[in-house]
Structures are given as C-alpha cells and as structure tokens.
Ligand SMILES: Nc1ncnc2c1ncn2[C@@H]1O[C@H](COP(=O)(O)OP(=O)(O)OP(=O)(O)O)[C@@H](O)[C@H]1O
Ligand SMILES: Nc1ncnc2c1ncn2[C@@H]1O[C@H](COP(=O)(O)OP(=O)(O)OP(=O)(O)O)[C@@H](O)[C@H]1O
C-alpha cells in the first residue's frame with residue numbers, strides 16, 4: 299500500500315536533490331481571522347528536526363508553539379486559522395501542497411503528535427481500549443481482538459497499571475497524568491518517524507515524568523525517531539534536548555545547542571525567561587518576571603515585538619525588526635544587540 | 644500557629660468499578676483517597692505533591708464538597724461541611740474556591756471570558772452590583788495578566804496558559820478565604836508562572852488567604868508552600884515544613900521524588916543521582932498490603948508487607964513520616 303512508500307522514501311529535496319532535513323518548517327506564516335481582526339500568530343517560523351534528534355521549543359505561552367505544531371499536523375482550526383506563507387517539508391515533500399490522502403498517511407506514521415490537552419484529544423464516548431484498537435484496525439487492517447492486544451501492550455509500555463482492565467475505562471475515569479500516558483501510547487502506536495510532543499509531561503509527577511522521558515528517549519534511540527518537544531519545563535529541556543528554539547510572538551528569537559543556550563543566552567527574552575525560574579535563594583521573595591503584557595497579536599509592536607518589555611531596548615528596537623542572525627556559525631539570535639550579548643564574558 | 648480553617652480527618656473516597664452492560668455489578672473499588680488527614684491554617688499555604696493518580700485532584704474535589712466522601716470528615720471553621728444548611732452551603736461555596744487542573748475542559752466553550760469570570764457574581768449577586776460587574780471582571784483580568792480588552796473572547800481563542808489565568812481570575816472574583824489550586828501553574832511558561840505565584844503571594848498577604856497548592860513541580864511548591872504533604876496511592880506518606888520535606892526527607896518515596904526533579908542545567912545531566920524507581924505504579928484498585936510503596940521501595944523488609952506504617956513522628960524523623968525505616972538520606976535536592 300502507499301503508506302509503505304511514504305515510510306521507505308529516501309530523504310530527498312523537492313527538486314530531487316538529496317540531503318535536507320527530515321522535517322523542515324520554513325518561514326511559516328499563520329493568521330487567525332477573528333471577529334476582532336486578524337491575529338498574526340505565526341510570523342516566519344523556521345525550524346527543523348533530524349532523525350534521532352530532540353529539538354525543544356520553548357517560549358511564552360501564546361507565542362505560537364502549539365499552532366505551529368497543529369499546522370505541521372494539518373489540523374489547524376480553519377477557519378479562523380489560515381496558512382499565509384511558508385513551507386513544511388517532510389522527507390523533502392511540502393506537506394502544505396500535498397494532496398489530502400497523501401497527507402493523511404503522513405499523519406500517525408510519518409509524524410505523530412501528543413497533544414497538550416489530553417482530555418479533549420480523546421473521544422469521551424468511547425473506551426480507551428476501543429480508541430486504540432480502532433487505530434490498528436483502520437490503519438493496519440488488524441482484527442479488533444488483535445487491536446485490543448496491541449492496545450494492552452501499549453498501555454503497559456507507558457506504565458499504566460492493570461492495563462488490560464483499564465482498557466475498558468472511558469477517558470474521564472483516568473487521572474490527568476494517566477490520560478497523558480494514554481495519549482503518548484496512541485501517538486507511538488503507528489511507529490512514527492517524528493514525534494511532536496506538546497507538553498507531554500506537564501500533567502505528570504517527576505518520577506513518572508522521568509520514566510516517560512526515559513521511555514521517549516529509548517524509543518527515539520531505538521527507532522531513530524526525531525522529536526519536537528514543546529514544553530515550559532526548563533528542567534526537562536536541560537535534561538533531554540539537543541537543540542532549542544525559543545519563540546516569541548510567532549517568531550523564533552533564539553536558536554542554539556542546549557549547552558550554549560543555558561550557558562549564555564543571547565536574546566534578552568531568553569535571558570529574562572531563565573531569570574524567572576524559582577530559585578532556592580529566592581524563597582519568600584518575589585520572583586523575577588517579565589514586565590508588561592504578552593503582545594496583542596492583533597497589533598504586534600513595531601520593530602522588535604519584545605521591545606515594550608525589554609530591559610535592553612533602545613530607539614532602534616521599535617523602528618527596525620531585528621533579523622535572526624547567526625552567531626559564531628553555531629547559533630542564532632534575533633536581537634539588534636545579539637553580537638554584544640554573544641561577545642560578553 | 645494561626646487558627647485551623649480547614650480540618651480533614653480520615654477522608655476516604657472509593658470509586659466503584661462496575662462491569663456488565665445491562666446489570667452493572669460492582670466488581671471492586673478504586674481507592675482514590677484512602678484515609679487522609681490534614682489541617683490548613685489561616686493564611687498558610689499547604690503544598691501537596693505526589694505521583695500522578697495518587698488522589699490529589701480527588702482530594703481537592705472532596706474539600707470543595709464536589710464529591711461525597713465514602714467516609715471521613717471535612718470541617719470548615721469547625722463545622723462538618725456535609726451537615727451544613729443550604730445557606731451555610733452557599734457561604735462555603737463562596738469562601739472556598741477551586742482552580743482546576745485542566746484549563747481546557749474546565750471552561751465552558753460557549754461562554755465569553757467575561758461571562759466565565761463574572762459567573763460567580765451571577766450566583767452571588769450581592770458580591771458586586773450589576774452595573775459594576777463588567778469593570779470588576781476587567782479588573783480581575785488585569786490582575787491575572789490578561790488583556791481586559793479581551794473580555795468578549797471565547798476560551799478557544801486563548802492559549803493554554805492564558806486559559807489557566809482565566810480560571811484563576813474566576814476563583815478570585817468572590818474574594819474567598821481558601822483557594823484550592825489544582826496544578827494552577829503547570830501549563831504556564833516560567834515567567835507567567837512567576838507572575839501568578841507572585842500574585843498568589845500578594846493576594847495572600849493582602850487578604851490573609853489560605854491555599855492548598857497541588858503541583859507536580861517540586862521547585863514551585865517549595866517556593867510557595869509553608870508546609871508540604873507528600874501523597875502516594877491515596878495516602879499521605881510524609882508531612883512537614885518545606886525544609887523538613889526538601890532538606891530532611893525521611894520517606895523513601897519523597898527521596899525518590901526529589902532525586903527525579905529535573906534541574907535546569909544541562910551540565911547536571913551526568914552529575915545527577917536519580918533514584919530510578921523499579922516496577923510499576925500499583926493499581927489503586929488493588930493496592931499492596933502493608934506499606935503501599937513497598938513494591939517499588941529499595942528498603943522494603945518483611946514488616947512492610949504485613950504492617951501499615953503510620954504517619955507519625957519517629958525517633959529517626961522529626962516530622963511525620965509513614966515509613967517503618969524512616970531516615971534521612973543524601974539526595975540531590977530540587978532547586
Ligand atoms: N482557534 C483560534 N482562534 C483564534 N486565536 C487562536 C486560536 N488558536 C490559537 N489562537 C491564538 O494563537 C496564539 C498562539 O497560540 P498557541 O496555542 O500556539 O500558543 P502556545 O505557544 O502553544 O501557548 P501555551 O504555551 O500557552 O500552550 C494565541 O495568542 C492564541 O490566542
Ligand atoms: N470519576 C471517577 N471514576 C472512577 N475512577 C476515578 C474517578 N476520578 C478519579 N478516579 C481514579 O482515582 C485515582 C485518583 O485520581 P486523581 O485524579 O485524584 O489523581 P491525581 O493525583 O490528581 O493525578 P494527576 O496528578 O495525574 O492529576 C485514579 O486512579 C483515577 O483513575
């Protein structure tokens with residue numbers, strides 16, 4: 299069947315040139331046309347992930363991390379959401395111009411996603427076992443009984459106790475953390491090449507989080523899977539990421555290797571973000587925050603979108619939009635003073 | 644310490660497991676909360692941490708009287724909340740507010756943000772005169788860092804973090820005495836998380852609020868809590884001041900939990916001595932005999948299977964710990 303073709307196609311550029319990344323988002327633009335006006339939610343996002351690699355996407359809540367992921371998955375809420383520019387290439391083929399059927403095949407076994415909101419991503423009227431078994435029946439042509447068998451294995455894999463009996467439960471009967479694990483199990487079901495995990499462990503306690511992150515790391519290694527990890531947890535990112543992309547107001551403002559980013563953030567937003575972490579020596583004191591409100595995407599500030607809240611802002615910042623410039627050939631930052639920040643001790 | 648505002652004694656909640664299509668038979672019980680006692684003092688923050696599925700949200704719902712306990716008691720200002728008159732019930736509903744774990748399903752998608760945040764005023768009209776409500780709602784939105792101009796938007800137009808702040812604004816509307824926060828900041832980025840924590844802190848000082856603060860993020864709990872309770876499979880296994888729990892933990896589960904806290908420093912990857920727990924989380928329908936942690940505990944002895952360790956102060960633990968062999972141990976601490 300044609301899904302086999304999708305899996306075994308060599309990584310090739312659109313023009314037949316090989317090389318390129320497994321998944322590559324380039325200059326993506328997405329807007330939401332709402333009653334109040336046009337919200338420019340994604341304003342030129344570019345990032346990529348290769349097989350076996352973990353890219354962490356950090357950023358302010360509302361900065362467009364999930365919308366980017368939804369656009370990659372082809373599940374953008376349209377209308378009101380519209381892609382207005384850019385490309386998303388998977389194995390060299392642009393998902394945005396691909397036919398519906400071909401794209402459907404990519405979903406699940408090419409690229410799978412663990413959603414941020416586990417409860418609304420699961421169907422409340424069917425048991426968890428039925429939902430997983432259906433996946434195998436529809437996509438793999440398995441019998442219902444075999445589907446249930448695989449479902450049990452998957453729930454075991456994500457460490458849900460008494461997996462076999464819990465298959466008969468409905469999503470609302472699981473705790474928040476267990477629903478999240480069910481979601482992870484479903485995403486891994488069809489053996490995807492790229493897994494997008496949107497806040498996969500937010501609902502989990504740290505011991506289960508450690509287990510799940512270990513599990514994801516193991517699967518990533520064994521299957522040479524690429525992973526895009528969207529999270530607010532700077533601890534998890536420090537633990538598992540290879541590279542990091544930081545988003546603000548629908549743009550990537552900084553991109554670097556994990557050690558470089560934590561060691562020496564080169565964008566004022568990243569600096570402020572790392573500065574807001576609760577620290578032992580700040581117990582009982584006010585935590586550092588970023589002053590002001592997140593940007594109104596209906597009226598994104600001129601120049602650098604961060605300028606109304608930036609401690610380093612100068613006149614040029616409201617006048618000119620800083621490009622994402624390379625620093626030392628290994629990292630990039632979109633700030634007029636990126637070089638200075640990079641050069642500091 | 645200040646007066647006790649909320650008292651919980653031996654609280655139990657079992658959910659029946661039913662089977663059968665026409666004739667539903669009860670074939671077992673999920674022991675979601677199984678004998679929890681705690682005190683909440685006026686003006687304090689009690690943090691609650693623990694494994695996913697250990698019963699934290701169920702406990703929160705029991706405190707709010709949103710679930711009926713199987714047995715046990717919740718006393719608010721000395722009165723059993725199950726035996727309140729309807730008028731007292733209303734007062735209770737006003738004075739204890741809940742901020743829910745899931746910002747997606749806890750907001751009605753067909754209501755505007757203004758309606759959601761202002762809803763408590765509809766239920767308790769005396770809290771704000773009608774003409775004043777819109778302004779109050781906008782004030783609340785501002786307080787939690789949302790744009791007051793967005794009052795007419797619907798929940799799906801907000802990001803996860805923004806939605807969580809809507810829930811917090813609604814909980815604050817009636818100026819309650821106790822707020823039960825179930826994972827209030829876990830969907831937020833750290834800078835907004837810091838804002839919300841500063842906000843909760845500031846409101847606490849201003850109105851002498853008491854918080855029950857449920858969270859997975861141990862460093863967040865450490866920052867905000869005066870005392871911390873650690874839960875495992877429906878039971879409280881260790882309680883103490885933040886230093887008792889974070890610096891001198893004596894229960895093996897707490898120690899494992901702390902060791903697993905990810906440190907926001909990539910150079911710590913190698914240095915960390917994480918205690919990897921063996922085995923699966925047991926099913927709450929069929930918890931292990933004796934100590935419920937024994938199937939994963941590296942210190943377990945025979946007695947652990949036969950005798951349930953009580954949550955009490957022990958010769959080797961200056962604060963209550965439910966372990967026969969409670970003892971301090973060097974762990975890599977959460978930042
Ligand atoms: N269906 C929609 N209609 C209108 N606006 C939307 C819609 N979905 C998302 N948005 C807006 O798009 C922006 C980006 O949202 P997105 O969910 O990608 O944020 P995020 O970075 O994932 O945030 P979080 O960390 O809080 O999950 C937000 O400002 C949100 O309000
Ligand atoms: N309505 C219900 N019916 C049956 N079982 C339930 C119900 N609500 C919760 N449970 C079960 O009770 C146990 C405790 O759930 P609860 O939601 O309180 O856990 P939690 O500690 O909040 O977990 P998390 O950290 O994942 O949110 C779980 O095993 C859950 O599946």
Ligand code: SF4
Pocket residue numbers: 565566567602603604605606608609610611612615620632633634635
């Ligand atoms: S360009 Fe200016 S406003 Fe933007 S981050 Fe850099 S210093 Fe701040």
Ligand code: SF4
Pocket residue numbers: 894895896934935936937938940941942943944947952965966967968969
């Ligand atoms: S009572 Fe026994 S099994 Fe339980 S925590 Fe202590 S040593 Fe471990």
Ligand SMILES: [Mg+2]
Pocket residue numbers: 363364365414496802803
């Ligand atoms: Mg999101």
Ligand SMILES: [Mg+2]
Pocket residue numbers: 473474699700701744825
């Ligand atoms: Mg919960």
